[in-house]
Amino acid sequence: MPHIRIVVVGPKFEGNVGAIARSMANFGLDDLVLVNPCPIGDDAYRRAKHGSDILDDAEIVDTIREAVEGCTLVVGTSGVITYGDKNCARVPLPVRQFAEKVKDYEEPIAILFGREDIGLLQEELEKCDLLVTIPTNEEYPILNLSHAATIVMYELFDGKLNEPAKMNEHNKDLLFESFNQLMIEGDYPEHRRHDTEVLFRRMMGRAVVTRYEYNVIMGVFNDAVKKIQGKRGAL
Amino acid sequence: MPHIRIVVVGPKFEGNVGAIARSMANFGLDDLVLVNPCPIGDDAYRRAKHGSDILDDAEIVDTIREAVEGCTLVVGTSGVITYGDKNCARVPLPVRQFAEKVKDYEEPIAILFGREDIGLLQEELEKCDLLVTIPTNEEYPILNLSHAATIVMYELFDGKLNEPAKMNEHNKDLLFESFNQLMIEGDYPEHRRHDTEVLFRRMMGRAVVTRYEYNVIMGVFNDAVKKIQGKRGAL
Numbered sequence: 001m002p003h004i005r006i007v008v009v010g011p012k013f014e015g016n017v018g019a020i021a022r023s024m025a026n027f028g029l030d031d032l033v034l035v036n037p038c039p040i041g042d043d044a045y046r047r048a049k050h051g052s053d054i055l056d057d058a059e060i061v062d063t064i065r066e067a068v069e070g071c072t073l074v075v076g077t078s079g080v081i082t083y084g085d086k087n088c089a090r091v092p093l094p095v096r097q098f099a100e101k102v103k104d105y106e107e108p109i110a111i112l113f114g115r116e117d118i119g120l121l122q123e124e125l126e127k128c129d130l131l132v133t134i135p136t137n138e139e140y141p142i143l144n145l146s147h148a149a150t151i152v153m154y155e156l157f158d159g160k161l162n163e164p165a166k167m168n169e170h171n172k173d174l175l176f177e178s179f180n181q182l183m184i185e186g187d188y189p190e191h192r193r194h195d196t197e198v199l200f201r202r203m204m205g206r207a208v209v210t211r212y213e214y215n216v217i218m219g220v221f222n223d224a225v226k227k228i229q230g231k232r233g234a235l
Numbered sequence: 236m237p238h239i240r241i242v243v244v245g246p247k248f249e250g251n252v253g254a255i256a257r258s259m260a261n262f263g264l265d266d267l268v269l270v271n272p273c274p275i276g277d278d279a280y281r282r283a284k285h286g287s288d289i290l291d292d293a294e295i296v297d298t299i300r301e302a303v304e305g306c307t308l309v310v311g312t313s314g315v316i317t318y319g320d321k322n323c324a325r326v327p328l329p330v331r332q333f334a335e336k337v338k339d340y341e342e343p344i345a346i347l348f349g350r351e352d353i354g355l356l357q358e359e360l361e362k363c364d365l366l367v368t369i370p371t372n373e374e375y376p377i378l379n380l381s382h383a384a385t386i387v388m389y390e391l392f393d394g395k396l397n398e399p400a401k402m403n404e405h406n407k408d409l410l411f412e413s414f415n416q417l418m419i420e421g422d423y424p425e426h427r428r429h430d431t432e433v434l435f436r437r438m439m440g441r442a443v444v445t446r447y448e449y450n451v452i453m454g455v456f457n458d459a460v461k462k463i464q465g466k467r468g469a470l
Contacts, residue, residue: 023382028372050375091445135392137263140285147258150382151389210326
């Protein structure tokens, strides 16, 4: 993931700035620059939560030129896309495609978010190398500022979940053996066993079973098999 | 896209409910159910903007059972993932995988979002068919409620951007012809023309040129060619 700077241009509500700082912490970013913001006070800090350090360290500048200093790629964001007319500055890339394109980019990137009401001005958009947008319902495309910024950060975040250990091949064989045993001992009709084994195998495949789940389910089958065998012994 | 119902359980801040209603309008959803919410007043409506109809129509109920009535799949959301322990109710699917899985699902789906501070309770999660989470920075995984809901809605929204007309094959041939003409008339070294044509072709390929852009660029080339030809005529 390249270094990402979040630049908020002319925010009018400090709550939005605080919410952006919080989301930056959620997605592992820390470089925030504000261009001519409203005063940043209690409401911003209340909403920043664990992102308050980011708010403390935010740089405040007067111009976009200062805000993007040191960044090789300057990216504008806009919810208003005007196809059909010939406004080149407003031909955007959907945010997911943008995230894929810059995944291996090594130069710093500045991403500009505009004012709550009018967004980025035409002359500001024209200075951007790229315009990014979030696909939305055409009838009401304008997202709240901090929500839009959060979706962009989410798309750029390269986090995989730490997934729990999956059932391995050996576990799998034992599970299906156990299931077969259950069908045999339970007097499940012989002519249906093969198809039912396949059905069970497919279900487990779709569920992507963890090792722990495998252990639990196999325990259930084995207990039932033992119970049946015990009963038969008692007869 | 299946029918999606957004269920917010025990929200404490009406602003979050309003922000969720706005995002629902942004992503074309309209079925909102609130379980034991805080009072919904001015702050919620102020933040709902064009989502205020959704807020008006939101159903308020006392139990999750009532909230999910009519939904075949009940999905919980959680930012706290506890791998390693054996808490099955907390083994989640990342939200993108979830969105892909249910894309062609035809039954109604309820998605539950929990309280701002403690999320969904263990016994509430256990009633869900599936748990979904948003990959985040492990050091601070807890997103603001309305931001989390917005990311889930964004992932479920199947909107493609209405892309502008791309340059077609015929346009393309004319553009490269024009570019070649420019090299010839501009006395660009003959032995480098082939490689430079390939380079130009690759650049245009990466840029995915729109028809309008094609027209503009070709105009520039053709004007230059004409100018050179005119000068030559004058000599």
